[in-house]
Amino acid sequence: MAIKTLPRRRVELPGAADIITPVDAEFGSSGLLRVGRATGGISTWPTTKKPIGVPFYLNVPRTVYKLGWRNGSGTMTDSFDLGVYDAAWNRKVAGGGTARSGASAWQWVDTADTLLIPGKYWLVAANLGVTANNSSAYSAVGSAAAWAFATIFDSTTDSYPLPDPLSALTAAATFLFLPVMGIALRSDAIG
Amino acid sequence: MPKNYKVPEYVWNTSIFGPDVLAVDAGGGALGNGVWPTANKALYIPVRFPVSVTLTEIAFFAANGTGNYDLGLYDDTYQPIARSGSTAMTAAGTKTLAISSYRAKAATNYWCALALSSTSGQVLRWLASGSDARFVLPTGVMMETSALPLPSAMTGVTPVDALIPIMRLQVAGWT
Numbered sequence: 001m002a003i004k005t006l007p008r009r010r011v012e013l014p015g016a017a018d019i020i021t022p023v024d025a026e027f028g029s030s031g032l033l034r035v036g037r038a039t040g041g042i043s044t045w046p047t048t049k050k051p052i053g054v055p056f057y058l059n060v061p062r063t064v065y066k067l068g069w070r071n072g073s074g075t076m077t078d079s080f081d082l083g084v085y086d087a088a089w090n091r092k093v094a095g096g097g098t099a100r101s102g103a104s105a106w107q108w109v110d111t112a113d114t115l116l117i118p119g120k121y122w123l124v125a126a127n128l129g130v131t132a133n134n135s136s137a138y139s140a141v142g143s144a145a146a147w148a149f150a151t152i153f154d155s156t157t158d159s160y161p162l163p164d165p166l167s168a169l170t171a172a173a174t175f176l177f178l179p180v181m182g183i184a185l186r187s188d189a190i191g
Numbered sequence: 192m193p194k195n196y197k198v199p200e201y202v203w204n205t206s207i208f209g210p211d212v213l214a215v216d217a218g219g220g221a222l223g224n225g226v227w228p229t230a231n232k233a234l235y236i237p238v239r240f241p242v243s244v245t246l247t248e249i250a251f252f253a254a255n256g257t258g259n260y261d262l263g264l265y266d267d268t269y270q271p272i273a274r275s276g277s278t279a280m281t282a283a284g285t286k287t288l289a290i291s292s293y294r295a296k297a298a299t300n301y302w303c304a305l306a307l308s309s310t311s312g313q314v315l316r317w318l319a320s321g322s323d324a325r326f327v328l329p330t331g332v333m334m335e336t337s338a339l340p341l342p343s344a345m346t347g348v349t350p351v352d353a354l355i356p357i358m359r360l361q362v363a364g365w366t
Contacts, residue, residue, distance in 0.1 A: 029199075029201075032357060146315055149250070
């Protein structure tokens with residue numbers, strides 16, 4: 001007897017990709033950031049070990065398997081850490097801190113496959129040092145306060161490598177840019 | 192759209208739910224702080240959701256503390272859902288207005304409203320390429336003069352300015 005295979009049904013945001021960055025719909029701030037896209041460039045980290053976070057939202061279970069960022073030009077002296085936290089600042093997965101390699105290029109770190117159930121999360125980055133250039137996707141308009149309006153959060157607490165849990169970030173007060181960074185996701189579960 | 196649909200807690204009027212400025216302005220325009228075009232003018236920016244949503248807050252970003260503002264939200268019949276009333280800007284920063292868990296209907300226009308008392312007042316805004324107001328016309332934005340405080344019923348007309356103030360809505364849930 002032939003076995004009839006039902007089509008797999010997935011429900012995702014329109015345009016959901018395997019790699020999501022803060023310009024994708026999963027990131028609420030994308031609606032604001034996309035109209036300021038011409039303001040990016042390269043930036044050094046404002047203070048060593050200080051974290052910056054941007055919230056994102058998943059509609060369906062998805063599995064993180066890589067985290068990545070784009071290095072800026074010039075020296076690659078500083079190491080970088082990138083992680084995903086839940087809404088209560090508990091770490092779901094992080095890169096653990098990685099020496100930069102490859103100027104003006106994306107750099108990806110493999111992570112343990114980590115299932116994220118639908119909900120709110122934070123993509124958080126911290127840098128060891130203030131020398132290396134980061135590719136910045138967007139720059140705040142004039143002040144960190146405008147960045148806070150975009151729901152970008154930061155903290156004055158040393159957070160390198162990214163700890164578990166993370167001291168709660170608050171509305172941006174220091175950062176004036178958002179690094180180019182992304183999450184590689186698989187849709188292993190049926191929505 | 193399925194039940195239990197998780198969406199961003201905050202949405203901006205420049206997102207897919209509001210005027211698609213990048214679709215009408217191939218040059219992209221510019222995001223930045225800028226002065227209000229005319230004293231006591233209100234600008235009304237449409238937002239529209241594919242499903243029913245519960246709205247709990249509206250906000251804009253004041254880039255300085257000059258003059259007064261009135262921040263509000265209107266429904267599709269041009270009646271106010273919430274208005275802050277004329278309020279001193281006092282300082283730069285995010286200005287918010289709580290909305291009492293208003294259930295917005297799906298596929299229905301709502302209007303984010305902002306009026307400033309002074310042309311020295313500055314807000315975070317999108318400015319069309321070349322400061323050309325024709326880029327704003329297809330977005331559905333409307334304006335009203337002598338509208339501070341915001342009126343008990345909005346009477347919007349075709350805009351003549353090249354800017355759209357950036358507004359943020361807090362979404363508590365979708366149904």
